[in-house]
Amino acid sequence: MNADRETNHDMTNGDIASMLAGAADEVEIGIAPYEAVIRGGRRRKARRWAVAAATALVLAGSSATLAVAGLPGGDRTVAPAATQSATPAPDLFTPTRTTLATGTENGKEWRVAIDVWAAPRTEAQAAGQFAAMGEYGDAPAGTKPSELIGKRSYLVYFSNGDERRKTFEDLFTKHDTMAGTDLQSASTPFDIDTDGPERLVIGMVGKNAQQVTCTWKNGTATKVDRAPQNEDTSTDTPAIRPAEGSPVDWFVCLAPEGTAAQSAEVTRVR
Numbered sequence: 001m002n003a004d005r006e007t008n009h010d011m012t013n014g015d016i017a018s019m020l021a022g023a024a025d026e027v028e029i030g031i032a033p034y035e036a037v038i039r040g041g042r043r044r045k046a047r048r049w050a051v052a053a054a055t056a057l058v059l060a061g062s063s064a065t066l067a068v069a070g071l072p073g074g075d076r077t078v079a080p081a082a083t084q085s086a087t088p089a090p091d092l093f094t095p096t097r098t099t100l101a102t103g104t105e106n107g108k109e110w111r112v113a114i115d116v117w118a119a120p121r122t123e124a125q126a127a128g129q130f131a132a133m134g135e136y137g138d139a140p141a142g143t144k145p146s147e148l149i150g151k152r153s154y155l156v157y158f159s160n161g162d163e164r165r166k167t168f169e170d171l172f173t174k175h176d177t178m179a180g181t182d183l184q185s186a187s188t189p190f191d192i193d194t195d196g197p198e199r200l201v202i203g204m205v206g207k208n209a210q211q212v213t214c215t216w217k218n219g220t221a222t223k224v225d226r227a228p229q230n231e232d233t234s235t236d237t238p239a240i241r242p243a244e245g246s247p248v249d250w251f252v253c254l255a256p257e258g259t260a261a262q263s264a265e266v267t268r269v270r
Helices: 002-026 034-041 051-068 121-137
Strands: 095-107 107-116 152-160 161-174 183-187 200-205 209-216 221-225 251-256 261-269
Touching: 034 121, 051 200, 107 121, 121 200, 161 183, 161 200, 161 251, 183 261, 200 209, 200 261, 209 251
Parallel strands: none
Antiparallel strands: 095 107, 107 152, 152 161, 183 200, 200 251, 209 221, 209 261
């Protein structure tokens, strides 16, 4: 009896091992939602399959963890590995858009907005981004795709009614900074496709600029103060504002009818 009991015990262990192996073969591990994520990310047809494949590879690193929840006894929430970064990768193929100013004049609504594109890191990413920019109408004039690598691109638009035109376009590098009274601006006619008075001033300043003064040729001036950090300031109110993705802040001044821009300067800093 004792010998049989020992034999049966050995067989039981072997049976258990076989049963576990068989059970593992029969378990259907849930598939991580690659297609859903890729589909959600593919907002523009200009995105290349290589980008989608890269997204799938990133997800593959977490698929095993996702599948554990579908196994018997695995219905608990599984915490991500401590080494995983919680910061999502930037979307290289869709710009972040911030409205800088709005208003209405002579029954027509006008708007100034900025598109900022994240910095690609490889030639393939830069080529894909350049193609996506073309579909948005954002491709910087005279710029090659390779010049986008490691740099954020920005384009500022002015629209007046149904018409739109670029007023600023350039690349940010990691060394681009503005401080103190640093200011860069451009003036443009308020009426698109005309040579009328340059009434609209759009510019950039550093993070510590608290006030910009735009002076007009008729001797008057408009002061633009920084928007309060913890308050919603309507874009109908001229203000110094941050723009998502931009290392500098922005302001917009509009001259009264019948005059034009003369100068713009930072008149107060923090």
